[in-house]
Amino acid sequence: MKRLSDHTDVQLTELFTLGDIDAFEEIYNRYWLKLYSAAYKRIKERATAQEIVQDFFTSFWINREQVKIQTSLQGYLFTSIKYLVLNYKRAQAVRNSYAEILLMVNNSFDNSTEENYNYKELLERVETEVNQLPPKCRNVFELSRKQYKTNKEIAQLMGISEKTVENHLTKALRYLRVNLNSLLLLTFLFLRR
Template identity: 45%
Template sequence: MKNYTQLSDTELVALLKSEDNSGAFREIYNRYWGELYNTAYKRLKSYEIAEELVQDLFADLWLRRGSLNITTLLKAYLFGAMRYLIIKQIHLEMSESEYQIIAAMNNIIIDNSTEETIFVNDLYNRLQVQMDNLPTRCREVFDLSRNKHRTNKEIAHSLGITEKTVENQITRALRYLKTTLRSFLF
């Protein structure tokens, strides 16, 4: 039986790719799962989601082991993949919170009960208060995007900023609103 702990990352990847070597895979997992987990947790602040992302990453690594084309260092490859998964998760969470607000408003509009009407009005008022707490430029960009339905390109042109800055301001606003309204929605 091989002592995989003595092998370099390059040797482990070669064994994993050419021989479907589960021992090589286990060693790669043992070397990097802790760092990957910590990275995911620092960004997402959720033990469960961090663990799930690490498991997804390694499951994908095992499933694609025969076709792996790692041209950089293994560590760089794994952390690049984790970065992508974290970004994907953040976008998913932002989309879900937007969806929950819209769904709550749609459900209330369909059922015009007094309690739900009060809830919608309260939600709208809280949203307005939280939007007022955003920095001026961030609030302006968010308002143009969500209330006036302008594209990022139109917003960038009218405010004299880059599209990337527009995206960053919208992301910042959504993250802030999601955080501040989460307790109210749940």
């Protein structure tokens, strides 16, 4: 391994874009902890922060020929991590929203026969609405909500980007929220009588 610790970020960037693995390792060693700290500060989950930074560096190396660093290397790295964290938080918010709806529905029913029947009817209606989604959107939604796959896993399974996965989930949840809102309202009003 070449000794690159005395190289500037600009020099490392030039070597990196030419495919120099030693330059990549120096960038990794120089910035990993700082990037992890930045991610951890925003999400407060060690494993998730580590995963985000590791995934970033993997993608950074794989896509090195397409990487265009317009500003400083440090600025590029921190901006990339910031957006990855924001994407993670957005995906978590969608998951949490869905979980809250299910929890509200589950908590609103006890074990009485009538309520069990209504609950089954509601689940059937949710399933009917899910089946109305476009095929790719429905597939992404079911992988996420029924098989508990992460956005990254879904992207790899379907051969699409994580951003596309997020877009499909957002679209699906928006559709379900609009189409099931009236049903949930009626269900809650019925249960209060």
